[in-house]
Amino acid sequence: MTTTMLTESKRQYVGSIKTVCGHTEGAAEIAAVLKGSLALQHKTIPPNLLFNQWHPNVQPFSEHLAVPTQALLWPVVAPGQPRRASINSFGFGCANAHAILESYEMAVPDSPPSSNPAVVTAFLFSATSERSLNAMLSAYAAWLQQPFPASSAVNLRNLSYTLHARRSELSVRAAIPATSSVETLTQRVASRQAQGASARILGVFTGQGTQYMYM
Structure with a gap:
């Protein structure tokens, strides 16, 4: 459940949602997505709990890494460039996932949207x-x-x-x-x-993989 906040500079902020809510097993990726999405939305890099120092095995590779212990404002990005967060999740039972989230800035229309007959x-x-x-x-x-x-x-x-x-x-x-x-x-x-037609059954979903009736 690691989230990396990518910024303009070479420094990359790294954090883990597990330090806040514990191990969420199969829902690990969802917790990380929520954290990353809220960070992008509020332009704030959330703090990490219980971090004191790098593990000796990580120390040689930590030159451009930083673990924030307090909330930080998201560094300003170049005009037209989105803010990005990279999510790595290693959940219970090998529920592994990786995703890159980008911020979205909604354009403010100059006038109210008109009705489009094609929609x-x-x-x-x-x-x-x-x-x-x-x-x-x-x-x-x-x-x-x-x-x-x-x-x-x-x-x-x-x-x-x-x-x-x-x-x-x-x-x-x-x-x-x-x-x-x-x-x-x-x-x-x-x-x-x-x-006045009554509803009819179109199809039945049988589940996925190891799912079966009365399991």
């Missing part, structure tokens, strides 16, 4: 029964057909996010794809109501 978005509706689901679809179809003032027009991206992340996922569901157009979504909702 397909998924809208997830769910209810406790088919009848309740159809009633919900009817309500949404009626709501979408209302005349909205320009200042409060429906943002389909926000609607898709709300349906997916801010609503309970109940047993009867309908996922409706539509382009970024209220008219298109309304037509798809009406079409789904007309079909």
Whole structure:
């Protein structure tokens, strides 16, 4: 669970998440990814616990290595260059992994994004029964057909996010794809109501490797 923070200079900061949370066995890589991701996000190199000095076997190779014992601001990188963190994980049962993470700086748009009719978005509706689901679809179809003032027009991206992340996922569901157009979504909702088809099993995942039923 070692993370190496790469900077402009020749010095490389090395740390281990194990000194903070112990051995996480098969989840070692996930712990290291979380640590590296947060370090990149907050532009901060996290401190390492319980480090006093290099092991004699490592000392000859430690000229350009540093183990921070307190949080450090990430050194400034050249314009256009991402911050990087190299992760090496040697987990329980040979769960070994290596990854290089890069920072991502989101560009701030000059103006709000406009609707793109070519973008397909998924809208997830769910209810406790088919009848309740159809009633919900009817309500949404009626709501979408209302005349909205320009200042409060429906943002389909926000609607898709709300349906997916801010609503309970109940047993009867309908996922409706539509382009970024209220008219298109309304037509798809009406079409789904007309079909009234019950869900069918498409496939069954059998597991991986040594997984088996009733194991």
